[in-house]
Amino acid sequence: MTARVTASVYTSHVPAMGVAIDRGIQDEPYWKVLFDQMEPARRWLAENTPDVIVLVYNDHASAFGLDLVPTFALGTGEKYEPADEGWGPRPVPTVHGHPELAAHIAQSVIQQDFDLTLVNEMAVDHGLTVPLTILFGQPENWPCKVIPLAVNVVLYPVPSGRRCLELGKALRRAIDSYDEDLDVQVWGTGGMSHQLQGPRGGLINSEFDHMFLDSLVGDPETTARIPHVEYVREAGSEGIELVMWLIARGAMGDLHGGSAPLERHRLYHVPASNTAVGQLVLEEA
Numbered sequence: 524m525t526a527r528v529t530a531s532v533y534t535s536h537v538p539a540m541g542v543a544i545d546r547g548i549q550d551e552p553y554w555k556v557l558f559d560q561m562e563p564a565r566r567w568l569a570e571n572t573p574d575v576i577v578l579v580y581n582d583h584a585s586a587f588g589l590d591l592v593p594t595f596a597l598g599t600g601e602k603y604e605p606a607d608e609g610w611g612p613r614p615v616p617t618v619h620g621h622p623e624l625a626a627h628i629a630q631s632v633i634q635q636d637f638d639l640t641l642v643n644e645m646a647v648d649h650g651l652t653v654p655l656t657i658l659f660g661q662p663e664n665w666p667c668k669v670i671p672l673a674v675n676v677v678l679y680p681v682p683s684g685r686r687c688l689e690l691g692k693a694l695r696r697a698i699d700s701y702d703e704d705l706d707v708q709v710w711g712t713g714g715m716s717h718q719l720q721g722p723r724g725g726l727i728n729s730e731f732d733h734m735f736l737d738s739l740v741g742d743p744e745t746t747a748r749i750p751h752v753e754y755v756r757e758a759g760s761e762g763i764e765l766v767m768w769l770i771a772r773g774a775m776g777d778l779h780g781g782s783a784p785l786e787r788h789r790l791y792h793v794p795a796s797n798t799a800v801g802q803l804v805l806e807e808a
């Protein structure tokens with residue numbers, strides 16, 4: 524048996540969602556209306572917890588900064604502590620990696636001509652920990668191993684959607700060729716439309732977001748052709764985080780000769796903080 528990609532999960536990472544759960548205020552009306560809509564995804568994940576998640580996310584100048592800007596950085600370490608983003612580290616479990624699978628992914632994906640940066644030691648910020656919290660709650664330990672794959676969408680130049688989709692395909696081929704019976708999910712995180720600064724701060728474009736969700740599910744090759752300037756124009760300066768969803772989508776079987784995935788969950792909600800929140804769960808057919 525080899526490892527298998529069984530599903531892909533897509534979610535926003537708005538830090539205030541993590542803070543709401545950390546502070547135990549998730550039942551306040553502002554949050555309850557949003558978190559109630561996540562219940563189907565949480566239930567599905569409780570029943571379909573993988574052995575390993577390859578979690579595609581972006582660091583927000585916590586582990587990386589102006590001194591070091593890797594476009595694609597794969598976590599090959601044993602463990603990753605939550606980053607201190609200015610208010611102390613979030614009270615969440617240490618993230619445990621899967622160094623053997625990560626080393627295999629590095630070998631395979633680099634041989635498929637993607638120049639990954641390999642990171643054995645780094646702290647992980649809200650980009651990685653908020654998706655885990657909103658979908659797994661507050662367990663003593665995370666229920667599976669997590670291989671971080673950090674994508675630079677913070678400092679220009681950022682990678683194109685096309686390259687992200689192709690990286691997802693390479694990732695799938697890497698996982699498919701790992702010689703151990705492992706259930707692997709690929710998560711794509713960030714988004715949806717949002718802009719956190721400047722005259723357009725607070726921008727939300729629901730029409731674009733819905734188009735993106737439909738297109739990502741049904742026609743990812745076309746979605747991958749959206750140029751980065753269109754993300755910025757339509758989804759705001761931080762809406763560019765959405766290119767990371769294409770990495771997870773590229774790992775699904777329909778782009779590798781299989782059938783279209785089953786859509787198990789979709790949510791779209793405005794607002795959380797200054798942001799539109801989206802989620803999808805796509806299961807292998």
Ligand code: DHB
Binds near residue numbers: 536538583714719796
């Ligand atoms: C906020 C920060 C983010 O990184 C993000 O993607 C969305 C919202 C915020 O500070 O509200």
Ligand code: FE
Binds near residue numbers: 583
């Ligand atoms: Fe962000």
